[in-house]
Amino acid sequence: MIGYLATILLLLLLAPILLSFIKAVKMRLLYKRPVSLLQGYRDFSKLLRKESLVSEEASAVTRIAPFLVLSPLLLVLFYLPPIAKGAFYVSFVDAFTITGLLALSTFFLMLLGLDSAGSFGGMGSSREAFISALVEPAMILTIFSVSMMAGDLGVGQAGVNLAHHFPKEHMASYLFAAISFFILLIAENGRIPVDNPETHLELTMIHEAMILDISGPYLALIETAASVKFVIFASLFAGLFLPFGMDHAWPVAAAIFVVKLFAVALAVAILEVNTAKLRLFKVPNLLGIAIVFAFLSLITYYVLGA
Amino acid sequence: MTLFFLLLPPLLMFAASFVKTSRTRKLLPLSSFAVLVPVALLFRLPKPYALWGEYLVADDLNTYILLLSSVVGIGVTLALLTLDRHVKVSEKELYRFYRFFGLFWVGLSLSILANHMGIFWIGLEMATLSTVYMIKTNRSPAAHKEAWNYMIVGAIAISLVLFGIILIYAAYKPLLGEKAMLFDALLANSDRIPSPFLFELGFALTAVGIFVKMGFFPMNLWLAHIERAAFYPVAALFSGILESGVMAGFFRFSTIAAAIDHERLFLFVLVYTLLTLFIVSFLIFRAKDFMRLFSLSGVEHMALIALFWVSGGTFAALLHFGAHAFLKPALFLSTGVLESTGRYHFAGALRGYHGTRGKVFWFLAGLFMLAIVSIPPSPMFFSELYGFGAMIEQAKASDHLLAMLGAITLLLVLLSVIFYRFVAIYQSMKYEGAEEGKTVYISEVLALTIFAVGLAALLLPGTMAFLKGIG
Amino acid sequence: MVDFLIGLFLATLITALFTTRLYRLLFWYSLNSLTLGLLALTVGSRIGDTAMLVSGGITIALKALAIPYILKTLSQKFRLSRQTPPTIKTQYSIILVPAILVFTFYLAEPVTHMVQGNANYVAISISSLFLSLLLMIEHRNIAPKIVGFLSMENALFLLGTTATGGMPMLVELGIFFDLLMAIVVVNLLLYREEVES
Numbered sequence: 001m002i003g004y005l006a007t008i009l010l011l012l013l014l015a016p017i018l019l020s021f022i023k024a025v026k027m028r029l030l031y032k033r034p035v036s037l038l039q040g041y042r043d044f045s046k047l048l049r050k051e052s053l054v055s056e057e058a059s060a061v062t063r064i065a066p067f068l069v070l071s072p073l074l075l076v077l078f079y080l081p082p083i084a085k086g087a088f089y090v091s092f093v094d095a096f097t098i099t100g101l102l103a104l105s106t107f108f109l110m111l112l113g114l115d116s117a118g119s120f121g122g123m124g125s126s127r128e129a130f131i132s133a134l135v136e137p138a139m140i141l142t143i144f145s146v147s148m149m150a151g152d153l154g155v156g157q158a159g160v161n162l163a164h165h166f167p168k169e170h171m172a173s174y175l176f177a178a179i180s181f182f183i184l185l186i187a188e189n190g191r192i193p194v195d196n197p198e199t200h201l202e203l204t205m206i207h208e209a210m211i212l213d214i215s216g217p218y219l220a221l222i223e224t225a226a227s228v229k230f231v232i233f234a235s236l237f238a239g240l241f242l243p244f245g246m247d248h249a250w251p252v253a254a255a256i257f258v259v260k261l262f263a264v265a266l267a268v269a270i271l272e273v274n275t276a277k278l279r280l281f282k283v284p285n286l287l288g289i290a291i292v293f294a295f296l297s298l299i300t301y302y303v304l305g306a
Numbered sequence: 307m308t309l310f311f312l313l314l315p316p317l318l319m320f321a322a323s324f325v326k327t328s329r330t331r332k333l334l335p336l337s338s339f340a341v342l343v344p345v346a347l348l349f350r351l352p353k354p355y356a357l358w359g360e361y362l363v364a365d366d367l368n369t370y371i372l373l374l375s376s377v378v379g380i381g382v383t384l385a386l387l388t389l390d391r392h393v394k395v396s397e398k399e400l401y402r403f404y405r406f407f408g409l410f411w412v413g414l415s416l417s418i419l420a421n422h423m424g425i426f427w428i429g430l431e432m433a434t435l436s437t438v439y440m441i442k443t444n445r446s447p448a449a450h451k452e453a454w455n456y457m458i459v460g461a462i463a464i465s466l467v468l469f470g471i472i473l474i475y476a477a478y479k480p481l482l483g484e485k486a487m488l489f490d491a492l493l494a495n496s497d498r499i500p501s502p503f504l505f506e507l508g509f510a511l512t513a514v515g516i517f518v519k520m521g522f523f524p525m526n527l528w529l530a531h532i533e534r535a536a537f538y539p540v541a542a543l544f545s546g547i548l549e550s551g552v553m554a555g556f557f558r559f560s561t562i563a564a565a566i567d568h569e570r571l572f573l574f575v576l577v578y579t580l581l582t583l584f585i586v587s588f589l590i591f592r593a594k595d596f597m598r599l600f601s602l603s604g605v606e607h608m609a610l611i612a613l614f615w616v617s618g619g620t621f622a623a624l625l626h627f628g629a630h631a632f633l634k635p636a637l638f639l640s641t642g643v644l645e646s647t648g649r650y651h652f653a654g655a656l657r658g659y660h661g662t663r664g665k666v667f668w669f670l671a672g673l674f675m676l677a678i679v680s681i682p683p684s685p686m687f688f689s690e691l692y693g694f695g696a697m698i699e700q701a702k703a704s705d706h707l708l709a710m711l712g713a714i715t716l717l718l719v720l721l722s723v724i725f726y727r728f729v730a731i732y733q734s735m736k737y738e739g740a741e742e743g744k745t746v747y748i749s750e751v752l753a754l755t756i757f758a759v760g761l762a763a764l765l766l767p768g769t770m771a772f773l774k775g776i777g
Numbered sequence: 778m779v780d781f782l783i784g785l786f787l788a789t790l791i792t793a794l795f796t797t798r799l800y801r802l803l804f805w806y807s808l809n810s811l812t813l814g815l816l817a818l819t820v821g822s823r824i825g826d827t828a829m830l831v832s833g834g835i836t837i838a839l840k841a842l843a844i845p846y847i848l849k850t851l852s853q854k855f856r857l858s859r860q861t862p863p864t865i866k867t868q869y870s871i872i873l874v875p876a877i878l879v880f881t882f883y884l885a886e887p888v889t890h891m892v893q894g895n896a897n898y899v900a901i902s903i904s905s906l907f908l909s910l911l912l913m914i915e916h917r918n919i920a921p922k923i924v925g926f927l928s929m930e931n932a933l934f935l936l937g938t939t940a941t942g943g944m945p946m947l948v949e950l951g952i953f954f955d956l957l958m959a960i961v962v963v964n965l966l967l968y969r970e971e972v973e974s
Contacts (some may be wrong), residue, residue, distance in 0.1 A: 060857060112843075167782070169780065170780070171778070171779075171780030171781035171784055171786070172780045172781070172783055172784030172897075172901075173784070175781055175784035175785060175788060176782070176784060176787075176788060179788055207898060244830065284867075284868070285795065285867040285868070285871075288868065288870075288871035289791075289792070289795055289871070291871065291877055292871055292874050293788070294789070295875045296787075296791070296875065296878060299875070299879055299882060300784075300882075302902075303879070303882040303883065303886070304882060304897040304900055304901070305897070306780050306783070306784075306897040306901075361947070397869075422948075423946075424944065424945060424947060424948030424951060425947070425948075425951065427951075428948070428951035428952070428954070428955060431786075431955040431958075432954075432955060432958065435955065435958050435959055435962050436958075436962075438962050438966065439962055439965055439966075442965070450966075453966060454922075454966065457926075457959075457962065457963075457966070458913060458922055458926065461915070461926045461929070461959070462910065462926075462929070463934060465906075465926075465929050465930070468933050468952075469906060469933055469936065471939070472937050472940065472941060472944070473888075474937050475941050475944065476899075476940045476941040479941050479942070482842060482946050487944075487945055487948070501890075503887055503888070504888055507888065540922075585970060652787065
């Protein structure tokens with residue numbers, strides 16, 4: 001139980017560091033002086049100290065929504081696969097619940113964008129709706145396919161089963177699911193081929209457009225939500241697709257897990273440096289590929305059993 | 307040793323294409339006659355004769371096919387001498403043409419003699435790829451487009467063949483091991499095959515690949531366009547040698563398939579060829595130029611040969627095959643002269659020849675034109691008699707007599723459409739249109755004479771007996 | 778391991794189908810051939826077949842390194858268009874590709890009982906044959922068509938490696954020879970194209 005809570009705390013603490021890490025790696029690769037890994041914490045504390053301004057047009061939603069954006073994500077943290085063998089985990093939560101909680105968070109984020117009645121907010125919300133509508137089917141297909149291989153619908157239990165019995169005979173469909181999930185990780189977190197979190201260019205921004213007139217502690221909450229979302233996806237990827245190194249003692253296993261998270265972040269950073277951002281209407285193509293792979297994973301598993 | 311002499315003329319041609327003097331070119335036809343020596347030797351040797359281990363084995367069937375294609379090769383080499391006088395072609399391109407012709411001939415010889423599915427395929431692929439460049443020697447944009455077309459579609463067809471070969475190999479491998487690539491081993495063990503379904507899947511893919519390569523059902527106009535865009539010797543090579551090589555493969559594969567399930571093979575080929583002939587006969591009816599006309603008629607005859615072969619009329623198929631292998635290249639080579647006044651002129655193409663050479667030429671060309679639609683003295687007449695006889699026998703033995711007879715009647719109706727069209731064209735060539743002077747060169751007359759002699763030799767009782775002995 | 782490689786093989790081919798840039802396409806083709814070569818090496822070392830090891834090595838050297846490099850040089854030399862948008866829209870391909878896969882997987886189902894070793898490979902190689910055909914169909918430019926042809930060759934090689942436990946060495950070498958000849962012919966055809974335009 002201690003390990004369980006410690007894991008959640010660890011993930012929460014790691015969340016801002018991972019995003020700063022991606023940024024640092026990208027800057028390093030672009031020959032810039034990298035930011036410190038603690039930049040996320042600095043931003044957070046600075047934002048907390050600032051005054052929070054709310055638009056006159058905004059309703060009560062703007063005051064409630066940031067909390068509701070963050071809380072479903074925090075809930076998901078409790079349902080993730082365990083990081084060490086024998087650790088406590090929640091076994092009954094399946095793909096639908098996790099996708100639903102993520103969608104709930106996204107829903108409030110979109111509401112927040114619409115509430116201030118700014119033109120950017122509406123634009124960002126509609127784009128976010130557009131993308132997340134495409135992400136969801138692929139997400140469910142992928143996690144289902146993995147659960148099928150693991151022999152359990154519960155995500156946490158699936159992680160344990162995979163670690164216990166690696167699906168060697170289903171490597172092909174496992175690989176397809178991994179590819180699909182990685183594309184979803186990028187799309188859902190607004191990384192580069194889909195959205196660029198670092199610019200405020202009105203033509204392209206999605207996530208930033210929604211939170212353009214949020215400030216102070218509210219903004220801190222939203223930023224935290226974004227980093228927690230990344231850490232959720234990264235640890236799902238690590239738990240479901242890199243299921244090894246779990247049978248050591250808790251500290252060692254946790255260290256291995258952290259290394260895996262950083263590896264995922266590194267992969268994302270390298271991908272971001274090497275690709276150009278897609279035009280908004282090309283994004284469905286990318287997500288279509290994710291759906292193709294997710295579907296392929298399912299049929300390969302069912303028809304061929306490979 | 308025999309193998310070396312067989313491959314010597316094409317290799318010589320390949321080597322000579324690097325020497326840039328026009329005198330060497332004149333020697334090539336003479337050297338190509340030399341190929342007849344090893345072929346004649348092969349006829350005398352006891353069969354089957356292993357040319358190269360068990361990979362290349364000469365038996366009656368492929369010696370016959372090799373003879374046919376060697377004669378065609380000689381004829382085409384002769385006609386190539388005057389290619390630059392009928393069409394515009396640069397010296398450099400002509401050398402390239404010779405180079406790839408040499409490679410083509412080597413590939414086809416290997417493919418015809420192969421007793422090994424892999425070598426059959428390799429030779430065929432080599433021949434296909436070298437033809438691509440021969441099409442390209444014509445400098446027109448159409449030829450350029452068609453060369454790419456040929457490359458792509460030919461590659462697809464050939465890949466389908468290889469795919470089928472691999473499946474056949476996989477079907478037999480548990481039984482025969484590495485020997486599962488040899489045609490004779492496959493045939494000898496056809497009753498012990500572990501998984502007939504796998505073989506049939508492989509055979510179907512191979513057959514479709516072979517059929518596409520010869521311009522059957524889905525790709526009917528494919529070859530016609532390519533031959534139109536290329537120079538006429540390429541078309542002669544296509545119909546005389548390449549299709550012979552491909553057909554030789556079909557003979558081998560279908561013999562094995564017939565040993566496994568004859569009924570299904572026959573139905574498959576019957577339906578496929580009926581579809582092909584149905585489309586081709588109407589395309590022939592609408593053909594407006596010699597190249598497309600002859601090329602489509604080539605598709606028609608190939609379909610007939612395949613049908614005769616699988617319906618058990620091996621003699622008919624081989625006779626038809628031989629007649630077609632002589633007639634079609636002869637006709638294609640004569641288009642060089644026939645079309646010298648314009649591409650789309652049927653009318654008057656057989657008029658306006660002067661001198662002995664001219665007279666011999668128009669006589670032979672007219673004769674070939676009529677022989678291709680089986681007017682009696684032509685070997686095609688006899689082969690079609692025998693072939694349809696075999697088909698009727700097959701129909702009697704099958705459970706669906708009426709349907710089969712209906713199919714045969716439909717076939718005859720389609721053939722009569724083609725017959726009508728050819729006779730009409732012949733009349734228009736001979737009796738319509740203005741007289742325009744055309745030049746005929748001695749090498750072309752020689753080539754046509756060779757083909758005519760070959761055709762006549764097919765009718766000799768000795769040849770007939772030999773062909774009957776093959777089946 | 779073999780399953781993993783075979784999955785990677787199919788994945789690279791599918792990604793190549795959605796690629797719109799020539800160099801990326803060549804990169805995916807090279808990766809495709811690399812997985813194929815590694816597959817041949819793995820299978821060959823497992824069943825102790827020297828011929829397959831050799832052909833796996835040749836595959837990596839020729840198809841994964843030499844041919845993509847040559848094609849890249851050729852495309853630079855003849856200034857081929859580097860943008861190769863597929864003529865079939867992506868949203869249709871997204872429907873078409875799974876349809877092809879399901880179709881071929883079920884097509885190959887009866888075969889699966891007849892092949893020694895793991896029979897799924899027949900299904901995967903038939904589907905990659907169809908996907909390479911799709912790659913040839915969906916492009917109008919010549920370079921992607923060549924890549925489609927080459928990946929068709931890869932699909933055949935995959936079938937030969939996995940379904941039959943290795944083709945005879947002679948055949949493998951012959952196929953490589955023909956592949957080289959195809960490249961020579963492609964070079965000549967492209968050469969003429971430049972002279973004419």
